[in-house]
Amino acid sequence: MSGSTFGTHFKITTWGESHGAGIGAVVDGCPAGLPLCEEDIQAYLDRRKPGQSKFSTPRKEDDMVVIQSGVFEGKTTGTPISLAICNKNQRSADYREIASYYRPGHADYTFDQKYGFRDYRGGGRSSARETAGRVAAGAIAAKLLGTLDISFCTYVKSIGPVAIDPARFDLSQINENALRMPDEAAAKCAQEYLQECIQAHDSSGGVVECCITGVPAGIGEPVFDKLDANLAKAIFSIGAVKGFEIGSGFQAAHMKGTAHNDSFYSDDKGRVCKKTNHAGGILGGISDGSEIIFRAAFKPTPSIYAAQDTISRQGNNITVQIKGRHDPVVVPRAVVVVESMAALTIADLLLANMGTRCSHISQLYRT
């Protein structure tokens, strides 16, 4: 069990290492009849692509996806969709050195402890490159959800000490600036901060926020497969995530019940609404029909040029400087990864909910 499968109904299995032949995913359980082409997926991968600015690694990756199965005459057939992306521009030589020691903040040591050895080229399976497979699969989940008018809005909320200002919130900026911040002024400020980090051979953490609209009420399973629990797992499975919160999040711990409870009311069209949304759109693990909002905290990129103390594989205390191509911050590229994992989670639980009521079953089978 090496844990490369996610989901029960809309199920993906990813494979590939940073410097192997390629990266890919098999999507099993996508309903039949969804119009799908490579461009749909490429659009998502392009949002993750490195080399778009000086704030992401200059490594050039084309990341061209190929659909190898499961689509016929432009539509999904209901059988597994195999997605593959070739690895190119691999400069493994850069990485041979790290075979001999354990990089702080990386999985080198733990992979060695678990498996007895490791594919040290660019982090192997623990490389951020692994997320390309998730994004390719997530694009399909998002397209499926789109047919139900479920949509995602994901962006960088903060980088180091620089946070967006709700008063200046401007969604159009997400695609305007390389940092994916919906606040032009904050983005400029964050760029200056990152410039300092680069010059200091350092890196920065940040926060990504995701808002999901259109999820019908009733999605999520009580007890262990709660919608928030599965989202937490999905997002925490992204390398570098150290925290996850939904709605009021950690703020809730400081609040009182009278302030935190979201009052229901019926609007003039008779629709059920809530006066506030501290719940973040989920009650008892089940979507309540309002906007789902969550945040993820990312640690600073562990790969930095600054000298660091560590040990060699033989256990000697040494000081190292890590060569290679590093992003000074991961959150701008992580935005689409977060969105993809959220889409996969919701697609899975949406399918899980299909057989929840006897009346649903009659509806489909008694025709």
Next chain:
Amino acid sequence: MSGSTFGTHFKITTWGESHGAGIGAVVDGCPAGLPLCEEDIQAYLDRRKPGQSKFSTPRKEDDMVVIQSGVFEGKTTGTPISLAICNKNQRSADYREIASYYRPGHADYTFDQKYGFRDYRGGGRSSARETAGRVAAGAIAAKLLGTLDISFCTYVKSIGPVAIDPARFDLSQINENALRMPDEAAAKCAQEYLQECIQAHDSSGGVVECCITGVPAGIGEPVFDKLDANLAKAIFSIGAVKGFEIGSGFQAAHMKGTAHNDSFYSDDKGRVCKKTNHAGGILGGISDGSEIIFRAAFKPTPSIYAAQDTISRQGNNITVQIKGRHDPVVVPRAVVVVESMAALTIADLLLANMGTRCSHISQLYRT
């Protein structure tokens, strides 16, 4: 799929509602030969028991567990262990009223939306009472981990605005005060705060922290079944959790790589150590052998005596006052639930790791 199963190798399935016949869990996959008796489990359940102070519901629950299968001559047999706890002292009449409206902050509305109707007695399956089954199962996981000297230290870190002071940290206090805070002064302060909440017919949120020692390096599966991802899901599956963080947590988003990276070093006995533990004991989703530290934020108890606006099942705007027995804060009783979910997660991934290397397999089968 109603999501009442957790774990793949050490697998539990829970059942039961607040006011049904009882609550229980089936543990499948516990290794054979573990000494186990009802007292082992009762000790955990007693830590969760309500009615221990004025800060928890006066509802009297004996919560006596019965082992119905899977133990023979004092040892686990390797087959399913069925655990049952009878429900007593059910005053369903208290709850009949809530059948007619949706309590803010509760799952009443979402259960109705999902299933078409709900067991409204005390919240039914979404009641906090459901966690008794988890705790009973968690006690077994903890006992199993104890045979490998893996141990847990879990406590309340803050209640509302009152946090423990690291300078006054005193573990012995956890069992001394009803609030499970390892800081006598903070506990007193929090009690006063809760007294105010009660008088104001209000409730408070809080934070639980859990430290786990003795987990060998190598536990956790790369990519989707990372140790931190599975912990995140486990903890977020507890009702009322709004945030989860590990190690540096949300703080990491504000930090720089030079400060965040934990340098490895070899101590004078040649053991691999880290100078800091921002990672919280997990790198790349795999335990690194150091202490695992995480925190969970809980929202204020949604059941409050104060008047609240909401809607009836028919969709009319109404104002309600919820009767019944409410805890003004959930974190003291949640401590053992958090610990149980953590134990279940680690037991599951520890078993998952058994077949990770060919050499492990030879070791067990070539004898």
Next chain:
Amino acid sequence: MSGSTFGTHFKITTWGESHGAGIGAVVDGCPAGLPLCEEDIQAYLDRRKPGQSKFSTPRKEDDMVVIQSGVFEGKTTGTPISLAICNKNQRSADYREIASYYRPGHADYTFDQKYGFRDYRGGGRSSARETAGRVAAGAIAAKLLGTLDISFCTYVKSIGPVAIDPARFDLSQINENALRMPDEAAAKCAQEYLQECIQAHDSSGGVVECCITGVPAGIGEPVFDKLDANLAKAIFSIGAVKGFEIGSGFQAAHMKGTAHNDSFYSDDKGRVCKKTNHAGGILGGISDGSEIIFRAAFKPTPSIYAAQDTISRQGNNITVQIKGRHDPVVVPRAVVVVESMAALTIADLLLANMGTRCSHISQLYRT
């Protein structure tokens, strides 16, 4: 992982040993809104009950089922249904002797090899009594399928050398004779044969056949979760089954394609029909809408009074005579177990199929 869970969507987990406190099952994933009471389940359990004739063990088991959760106001709530059956009339003393040796044809030796020891009382978890939990759960699956007019007809096809004659096939006989054979003459003949077996301290094997009508076309997942593959697993998980075949079965190996292929035709109402049904209602692992027919071969009851050679736990060659209460043949009581496993399999795959098409999803969620 001790393998006590069956199904992914309509999922059951069973527990209990022959001579422990009881036997039970937790059904997770039953759709909400199904009318259900204990009598529905008891009717199935009564078909399995021993002591009904001289051809089944005189052990008296009331097998009274209790529904402990998941049903509210006479309908399933969508949350886990816990079913429990107390064990009574346990004469463990009868079984203490078998602790010291390995009964031929039983799982004593393999349990000891697997777990290091075993619950030797009446076979513990490997006892046929374990099937009571399956039958209780199967009754719920069957009731669910009944709402779609899916029905089961299961009977004994042969006992030892005595097979039913298609020319004399009379379904009403299933409940008339203790052997559940739909052929009065064959039943009498089989009774005489079994009488001889009993006098010779011997036992007999037999074949159960199951016909399922009303399954809509489209049930079953290609490749690994084929309807026939899942049925094969379900039926082979019943102790004593040595063979399983569907439609033409082993006969197919002797046939030619021209004879075996079932021609499709359109009847006068435009319905798709087949001229023959060698497929047994399944093509490519997916139901074709016609009757599903399968057979299972059961070995002779391994518990016999005749003297047998075997070894003691210490490895000494010995001769034993097994005391206790034995059925001379298992197939009459196995009929309802086979039917229950078939119902569980079909319910599971029927739910799995709910999200197969995008149009299904739109149908349920776009309302």
Next chain:
Amino acid sequence: MSGSTFGTHFKITTWGESHGAGIGAVVDGCPAGLPLCEEDIQAYLDRRKPGQSKFSTPRKEDDMVVIQSGVFEGKTTGTPISLAICNKNQRSADYREIASYYRPGHADYTFDQKYGFRDYRGGGRSSARETAGRVAAGAIAAKLLGTLDISFCTYVKSIGPVAIDPARFDLSQINENALRMPDEAAAKCAQEYLQECIQAHDSSGGVVECCITGVPAGIGEPVFDKLDANLAKAIFSIGAVKGFEIGSGFQAAHMKGTAHNDSFYSDDKGRVCKKTNHAGGILGGISDGSEIIFRAAFKPTPSIYAAQDTISRQGNNITVQIKGRHDPVVVPRAVVVVESMAALTIADLLLANMGTRCSHISQLYRT
């Protein structure tokens, strides 16, 4: 859920259609440190390759496998192994005709019923070509099992009316004749029979037998994941299988307990042995350490040149003659598919058994 994943611990996910870009499998959970190269896998694929004689389709498939991930410096890393085989020599034009009608004995009708449409080129996902992915994955499972001296002997037992004669059993013949029969005379006889079938535009069924030696006692989980139940599912998931039996199989139904029970004895070296092996190496769903023997019945190839009655997609009664390249019998090529599925099943349950005893866990973790 389209059912393309098999196994829980040694888990494979296959993808691909007969006439798409290719066929492949992702193996997740293979232990780290297993020496593996493409030749290991190619050797298995070559046993499945068509075009080796006039009794298999003249379609030329090179079936060259590429390992795309999970192997580093000649050894498995413990992360997913992605295997891909390009499709070549696709003459889709041959198949366009079958888009308009339902071939008898094929999955055309059921795919249409399930998904609303189908990839009609060569049967799409339901083509026997799908088994190439299983065989590639099975080769890895077999190599892993080989490190524990577990080995497989699989062959054709009968074709139509021609069965091998135990008296002439000669294993060396398996690789000598195109029909994989371990009996030279029977192979010749079967060739003549198939020649007649071809001339009559017809096809034949057959039986495959598999013997597995070296499986340690204790493999298989009680109740639902019995070794025989999982083998039954594995083998029945191969298209065209209509029957499966283990050990005495259907013969058991005619036997008496005194004849069927396998007596244990202790041999002169103190090893536990059985006088007979009607059990086929499995008792109570758990391996007993003796040889595992099972058989699978395959129906005649449904693709035949002879004219057949069927219906068009529009529901009109028509007569068709199917063009294309057909094997007159599938069993010779199915031999390696059966062996692969058996290897995957045993590898999976062998890993599942790793954590069965507390003493196993101490052995691995307390070092």
